[in-house]
Amino acid sequence: MWPAIGFFDERDQSAVPGYVVDTAERARERLLAADVPRVLGHADFEAQNLRWHDGRVWAVHDWDSLAWQPEAALVGATSAVFPKIGPAVLPPVESSEAFLSAYQDLRGRRFSAEELEIAWAASLWPAAHDVRWEALHGDPPVSCDALRAQAAERLRRANA
Template sequence: MPLEDLPDWLPTWCVNQLGDGPVGVLFEVRSISAVFGLRLAGGRDVVVKAREDDGRATSCVAAQARLAQRGFPCAQPLTPAVGVGALAVHAEEYRPGGELLQGDSPEIAVRYAEVFARLMGELVHVTVAPPLPNPRWVRWDHTDSGVWPAIGFLDERDQSVVPAYVVEVAERTRARMLAADLPCVLGHADFEAQNLRWHDSQVWAVHDWDSLAWQPEAALVGAASAVFPKTGPATLPPIESSAAFLAAYQDLRGRRFTAEEQEIAWAASLWPAAHDLRWEALHADPPVSSDAVRAQAPERLRRANA
């Protein structure tokens, strides 16, 4: 990406917040956030992230900074979240390198559970305002009418293309989770393989701290047990792999989930898949995880008592 194609506000922002303007672009990624890898005039490489300011960014960046200070493997923020028009923007250190850890076997699930348990243990020591609203793909706890959270660009599409079984899965899992009365904690709600990098057997970096959520621990762990293999399109690991993730997490945290928490974890394991299948249907994308959800939903719902 040429320098001249950067957003107009970005060079001045870098000078004001980091003391140097950009002289090179290392990379650019656009999804929910716009992420720019930049080389500054003084020689530093940094990452600048800009996303719609929905009130979450301040807490997410503050929590990430606290984790980095405690030695958790994540990029150290260099600025707080700063408002730029309708955007929330922050800069963080550039933490390149590492490899994807791919696979959805029980053995791979345990390795991811080890990182998630460490992450959740560290977040116990972090106090920030709850980063609400929660990310849309885990926002089963919304107060909007209907089963899905109100998201304009999705709601304006033809909802009849969403398969009936996907809606049923969402309704049953959401009803089970809403029936629980469990305390909320801070946790990572996008714990996908594509957001982690590894050096050999050690995790090198956990990314995407914009995706922190404020939900019951069991729901956060259950969602993570289902999305850990994801490197692109929607996916759902084998049930035995989610079970291995949940068991390893509890062993490492030194606390067994109650019967209700076990059910909430299994219910939460289906919500991201239902959200993804709805997304795929509304965008006419190939339904990659459709067969897995159809095959696994009855057993996951049974374990959720949903």
């Protein structure tokens, strides 16, 4: 279910909370069922990977995070990580909703109902990965409370 990462996969996966695995499985199933065109895009568009100059993006870092995904999946994941400059914390649902709306306004095209579902499913993936990371490394659980609190609503919006 998770991307293959050797040192991760060798660890005791039972340390990952069940709700995280369930959330990731449901989000992944929705993403895999997507029947929309894919685009090449940056899949780790966090604040810490952007540099600004005079109010404009000046540089984007972490280009090893390119992905061939539906546009809505890339935007949905970004709606969950855009404020990230330190430890991962899933922003409130309302912040992701505002991000998705602003993106569509600037893009000049509204997402279809299916694309919105894909975006909401993708918004869960980075948080689930971050909670898994914390659990497998024995790190303090910074991300788990927000994911636990928001998973049901984000899954509902994803129709997952």
